[in-house]
């Protein structure tokens with residue numbers, strides 16, 4: 001927050017074109033710092049995603065009898081994430097935070113003018129693209145997909161590899177699992193370092209934006225943030241409780257009371273994975289869900305089931321499209337929904353993972369990755385809220401699955 005305020009101050013003090021002694025252009029300095037940060041974020045995407053998915057899937061194991069549990073869990077994950085995305089999509093279309101007074105807000109917020117043929121290229125996207133995306137999800141060369149930053153084929157291959165590892169003989173499985181788990185751990189550390197420099201990056205990006213366009217940049221950013229928050233609130237306080245009440249037949253209020261400390265932890269750590277031990281402990285000991293269900297649903301959920309992230313991905317991508325002045329057709333919005341779901345599955349449960357994953361959607365729809373710069377400044381606040389929603393959905397899923405397995409001790 002301090003960096004944000006300082007950045008705005010610096011931008012107002014030295015608007016674009018101003019010059020310091022020794023011929024220093026502050027605008028160029030802001031730009032340099034902001035770009036460094038963006039590049040560092042992009043740097044971690046591929047290895048973080050690979051480590052997270054492969055170790056997540058392979059670590060769950062493939063013991064028998066898990067099939068039914070798996071289908072129920074999976075049904076919960078996909079249904080709730082899709083509903084979350086649709087809630088976000090409806091609100092972002094209604095509020096249109098990326099358009100102000102009939103004008104796209106991108107250039108005012110410091111984006112470079114989009115290539116003139118961008119709109120035409122993207123408007124051509126339609127439902128037929130989903131068929132194309134499905135086809136391209138199978139990489140003809142996984143290494144090439146990784147090198148070119150093609151996320152969907154990469155996610156597909158990593159899921160497959162994770163599943164294959166679960167079936168290997170013990171010795172080979174241990175070697176593979178150990179490798180991917182430690183790669184993931186190392187990438188989390190690097191991501192942590194990058195995120196630690198976020199104040200500097202945010203300072204640079206905010207200063208650059210304000211230097212370029214003054215205060216005009218803020219109204220759309222605030223409206224975008226409020227859109228995300230309103231959609232998150234609706235999903236967490238209306239949709240999930242209704243599901244819990246009618247599909248799970250438990251009291252959402254009682255569940256919320258038990259979960260309150262966990263949700264606060266998720267909010268303040270901005271990490272589903274860091275919160276996981278507490279989530280498991282609470283669901284097992286205080287909500288009364290069996291260990292069998294807890295230890296299956298929650299660890300998988302922490303990396304795979306992210307309703308808050310899915311919703312946020314969709315709103316953010318739509319906002320960026322609006323800011324570039326691109327009207328997405330119904331078909332292209334379907335592509336956004338579909339890729340937002342995959343991006344939320346691929347996102348690791350660590351701070352700002354969702355932000356990194358927006359590149360998946362931007363790439364799929366054909367929007368420039370630079371659009372990320374628009375939403376960086378308020379990402380930490382949104383990250384807190386979406387992480388709490390992610391964990392809330394995992395916990396509701398655990399209760400739902402336990403109930404459907406006939407458990408009777410829940411929240412009594």
Ligand code: ASP
Pocket residue numbers: 270271272273306308309347348349350351352353354355383386387390
């Ligand atoms: N921080 C989120 C989580 O750990 C992921 C995200 O960035 O959306 O659940």
